[in-house]
Amino acid sequence: MAGLLGKPPVTDDQRRAHDRHDWRVVAAVLGMLALYLYLFTHAADYLGLPRPEPLARSLGLNIPHVFDGSHNVSSNVVITLTQRFDTNDDERMVFLLLLAAAFLSAYFLPLAWKQPALIFWSLVAVWLLYGSRVLAALLGAQLLVYLVLHPRRGDGWVAALTGLAFHWAFWWPAGALEPGLAGAVLVAAGAAALHGLVLRPLLARETSARVLRTLAVQSAIVTVTLGAVGEALTGRAWSLPLGILLFFWQWERLILYHVDYKDGRIPRRLSLTRFLAVFWNPAVIPNWNWGVSIGQGYAHVHDNFLAEDKNRLALAGVKLLGVALLYLIFWNWGRHLAVDFFEGLGIPVFNARTRSMVSHFVAGGEVSTPSVLATTFLDLARWTMLWAGVVHFKVAIWRILGFRMEPYMDRPWLATDLATFWRRFTFHYREFLVRAFYYPVFFRYFRNHPRLRVLAATLAAAGLGNLVWGHMTERLYYRGLEMENLLYVLGTWPYFLLLALGIAFSQIVLLRRRRRRPWTRDAWLLKDILAAWATLQYFALIHIFARPVPGSTLGDLTRLFLRGFGIEMG
Amino acid sequence: MTNDQIRDQIRRFLTTTFPAAGVELTDETDLLEEWFVDSLGIVQTVMFLEQTFGIQLGRADIDAVNFRTVATLAALVEARLAG
Numbered sequence: 310m311a312g313l314l315g316k317p318p319v320t321d322d323q324r325r326a327h328d329r330h331d332w333r334v335v336a337a338v339l340g341m342l343a344l345y346l347y348l349f350t351h352a353a354d355y356l357g358l359p360r361p362e363p364l365a366r367s368l369g370l371n372i373p374h375v376f377d378g379s380h381n382v383s384s385n386v387v388i389t390l391t392q393r394f395d396t397n398d399d400e401r402m403v404f405l406l407l408l409a410a411a412f413l414s415a416y417f418l419p420l421a422w423k424q425p426a427l428i429f430w431s432l433v434a435v436w437l438l439y440g441s442r443v444l445a446a447l448l449g450a451q452l453l454v455y456l457v458l459h460p461r462r463g464d465g466w467v468a469a470l471t472g473l474a475f476h477w478a479f480w481w482p483a484g485a486l487e488p489g490l491a492g493a494v495l496v497a498a499g500a501a502a503l504h505g506l507v508l509r510p511l512l513a514r515e516t517s518a519r520v521l522r523t524l525a526v527q528s529a530i531v532t533v534t535l536g537a538v539g540e541a542l543t544g545r546a547w548s549l550p551l552g553i554l555l556f557f558w559q560w561e562r563l564i565l566y567h568v569d570y571k572d573g574r575i576p577r578r579l580s581l582t583r584f585l586a587v588f589w590n591p592a593v594i595p596n597w598n599w600g601v602s603i604g605q606g607y608a609h610v611h612d613n614f615l616a617e618d619k620n621r622l623a624l625a626g627v628k629l630l631g632v633a634l635l636y637l638i639f640w641n642w643g644r645h646l647a648v649d650f651f652e653g654l655g656i657p658v659f660n661a662r663t664r665s666m667v668s669h670f671v672a673g674g675e676v677s678t679p680s681v682l683a684t685t686f687l688d689l690a691r692w693t694m695l696w697a698g699v700v701h702f703k704v705a706i707w708r709i710l711g712f713r714m715e716p717y718m719d720r721p722w723l724a725t726d727l728a729t730f731w732r733r734f735t736f737h738y739r740e741f742l743v744r745a746f747y748y749p750v751f752f753r754y755f756r757n758h759p760r761l762r763v764l765a766a767t768l769a770a771a772g773l774g775n776l777v778w779g780h781m782t783e784r785l786y787y788r789g790l791e792m793e794n795l796l797y798v799l800g801t802w803p804y805f806l807l808l809a810l811g812i813a814f815s816q817i818v819l820l821r822r823r824r825r826r827p828w829t830r831d832a833w834l835l836k837d838i839l840a841a842w843a844t845l846q847y848f849a850l851i852h853i854f855a856r857p858v859p860g861s862t863l864g865d866l867t868r869l870f871l872r873g874f875g876i877e878m879g
Numbered sequence: 880m881t882n883d884q885i886r887d888q889i890r891r892f893l894t895t896t897f898p899a900a901g902v903e904l905t906d907e908t909d910l911l912e913e914w915f916v917d918s919l920g921i922v923q924t925v926m927f928l929e930q931t932f933g934i935q936l937g938r939a940d941i942d943a944v945n946f947r948t949v950a951t952l953a954a955l956v957e958a959r960l961a962g
Contacts, residue, residue, distance in 0.1 A: 317943050317944045317947065572938065572939040573939060574939075744938070748938035748941065749938065751922065751925075751938075752936070752937050752938050756929065756935075759926050762926070763922065816922070820923060
């Protein structure tokens with residue numbers, strides 16, 4: 310159970326003891342990054358090497374669904390929401406080269422400079438990949454949060470910097486330095502004055518400080534809710550500046566930061582560098598909006614930095630990069646193989662897409678029980694493989710940069726109950742839900758009623774928190790701040806209810822009996838296999854409610870769901 | 880209640896609730912690495928400590944320092960009983 314609660318924090322002396330250089334490890338990390346560069350970018354062209362597809366063919370490897378139009382390996386690791394370069398291959402190349410620089414800095418610089426270096430390289434990466442105005446908006450928003458959470462004397466310069474960042478992001482005239490410069494001086498002075506005269510006095514009072522902290526931490530959900538309601542009333546949807554959107558995408562990390570803050574795990578007088586180190590790490594940049602909770606909040610990031618020998622951490626990162634590589638290369642090939650297998654058996658699986666099956670069913674098409682089971686199962690396998698490649702890649706980056714970081718996904722097919730599956734499938738996100746929603750309910754309500762206590766806490770976390778703070782916010786950022794999108798997410802409530810009830814049920818059952826370690830080689834091993842399949846299948850089936858299509862009703866989805874159990878209704 | 884008595888009760892709870900074949904539970908056994916089956920084990924242990932010793936734990940108590948060993952759990956209980 311490594312990673313259950315992490316490990317006790319380490320001291321700087323212990324970190325220094327973990328900071329021994331080993332050139333073989335450096336070579337292994339750089340070698341793996343070079344392999345990524347070769348497979349997923351146009352590096353072969355620059356180096357005069359054959360591209361990956363012709364090379365594979367020359368070696369007799371003709372694997373379909375692996376290569377893209379430019380004869381590289383098609384990749385799901387992308388730099389999200391930017392088009393400053395011609396192709397995503399170029400963006401990946403910039404990122405991987407900067408990652409190599411960040412690794413070398415974090416590896417060889419003295420301890421005090423390692424995390425500042427990671428912040429620096431992240432700033433450079435966002436600047437190059439997204440542009441200076443996006444960088445400024447993102448940085449400005451984070452500086453504002455810092456000012457609200459960590460007020461102290463003498464931070465007027467941070468307020469001035471915040472004003473300057475927003476000025477550059479939103480108001481500085483394009484291509485004109487002088488008029489902008491004059492405005493910048495005014496804005497910086499104004500921001501510092503506003504901070505001293507308004508913000509600091511408000512933060513000195515407990516009630517107004519609490520309101521401001523909540524607004525800062527919950528700004529993402531406040532914005533999407535106001536945006537959706539505003540769109541319903543006026544018919545006009547807000548368009549968020551990219552820098553602000555990137556800030557909002559980190560809302561899970563910000564909420565976890567705030568949980569650490571409330572739990573007293575963060576020094577109130579925290580340096581700006583230590584604050585920024587939580588949010589500015591190269592690992593958050595690729596697929597910015599995937600696995601946002603990886604790394605979690607302040608305590609997790611800082612307690613796990615150089616918490617073990619850095620070479621062991623880096624090699625664990627290289628190993629995980631290798632695992633990610635397998636998923637990134639072969640997931641689509643594996644998907645097609647599985648689809649062809651079931652179709653060959655005469656079981657339609659709708660290209661492993663539950664939504665396609667729902668569409669077919671709603672349109673009056675026939676769907677058999679084996680088809681429901683196989684389609685939902687393969688859909689789960691499809692996006693698990695797709696997701697695994699990316700989240701393993703992100704966790705691996707944290708590791709090679711010196712952080713002891715648990716995998717986001719840890720062989721979920723070994724889970725023999727839904728509670729364990731929840732942890733194995735989405736570890737960091739589960740931690741977000743548990744710390745932000747489960748614990749507050751668990752430690753406040755029904756203390757004398759264990760089952761009710763667990764049920765209420767699980768409904769709060771896997772149900773309400775997961776729906777509103779997890780998926781609702783995400784959906785509105787993906788699809789736009791519109792009421793239609795809000796209602797769409799809220800309409801998927803049966804999925805969240807069934808998930809929460811399933812997790813709560815498995816916890817309550819486990820509370821009642823002595824616990825046997827699953828997958829022990831004894832007479833109950835077959836039961837483990839069946840339990841693992843049932844767990845996966847249940848999780849796959851309830852996704853029918855998370856994939857509504859235009860025109861589908863709750864009744865349609867329920868009938869299809871029950872058909873998965875062989876029950877014909879209506 | 881003495882620290883030894885608290886340790887005894889915690890040890891008895893852990894060995895009956897989470898039997899781990901081949902691992903001997905001592906006061907210094909790393910519970911997070913070698914004993915708990917999953918995070919539900921933490922939740923169960925919290926409920927056990929609260930009911931058995933009549934203490935109240937908060938979410939800030941759930942960390943790797945307090946839940947590391949039988950000895951650290953006993954120290955947590957002892958501190959709460961004293962305080």
